[in-house]
Amino acid sequence: MSADAKKSFTFTGWHMVAVMVSFFGVIIAVNFTMAYLATSSWSGLVVKNTYVASQEFNGKTAAIREMLSTGxxxxxxxxxxxxxxxxxxxxxxxxxxxxxxxxxxxxxxxxxxxxxxxxxxxxxxxxxxxxxxxxxxxxxxxxxxxxxxxxxxxxxxxxxxx
The missing domain is CATH 2.60.40.10 (Immunoglobulins)
Incomplete structure (x- = not known):
């Protein structure tokens, strides 16, 4: 073998560890970012009390039908x-x-x-x-x-x- 010959690349266990850490690091970072943005930007509340809203549903529906009938x-x-x-x-x-x-x-x-x-x-x-x-x-x-x-x-x- 001559001194000018290049040594070929060998994929070692350390390379695999670096790939795995990078891969899962990106996934974890994205998940934490998305969870933070989801909890900080919207309260998730559509109505304050779902039970009360369900009890008022039929009355509101009848009022909307009456309103629409006027044209x-x-x-x-x-x-x-x-x-x-x-x-x-x-x-x-x-x-x-x-x-x-x-x-x-x-x-x-x-x-x-x-x-x-x-x-x-x-x-x-x-x-x-x-x-x-x-x-x-x-x-x-x-x-x-x-x-x-x-x-x-x-x-x-x-x-x-x-």
Whole structure:
């Protein structure tokens, strides 16, 4: 054998240990990161008390059926500068409500949630001006007349930064 001959690589037990530690180290690091992000970003609560929510289900369902039978429809438009909400009956007949409240919720987390009271602008249009951060929102709108809910809807929207 000459002095110029290269020694070939030999995969040893130490190499295998390094591969195993690297492999499982990455898996463990990813799992801990995902667990931290999951527990720190969303409370997981949909309702505060599931038993009470289950007892109220039939009443809420009947109220929604009654509300839908009126034919009232709402049209929501949200921009970074505010919200425009129009209430109409079939045939483009405007609906007058005593109060319209919009509750903005992020799909994950509660730190950015807020409510807006919309003011009437005529012809069934209700508006509120406020800076709204771009991103995904769930906008829950409730309109009432004479203390009775005439429209209650929730829409998932995306507000662009433009």
């Amino acid at each position: 009232i429809v709402g049209e929501t438009k949200v921009t970074v500068s505010g919200i425009r909400y129009r209430l109409m009956l079939p045939g483009n007949v405007p609906v007058v409500a005593d109060s319209v409240l919009a509750h903005f919720k992020r799909p994950v987390g509660v730190e950015h949630d807020f409510e807006l009271a919309l003011t009437p602008a005529g012809d069934g249009l209700y508006i509120a001006d406020r800076d709204i951060q771009p991103g995904n929102w769930i906008v829950e709108i409730m309109a009432k007349t004479d203390g009775r809910t005439i429209m209650h809807e929730a829409n998932r929207i995306t507000v662009s930064g433009e």
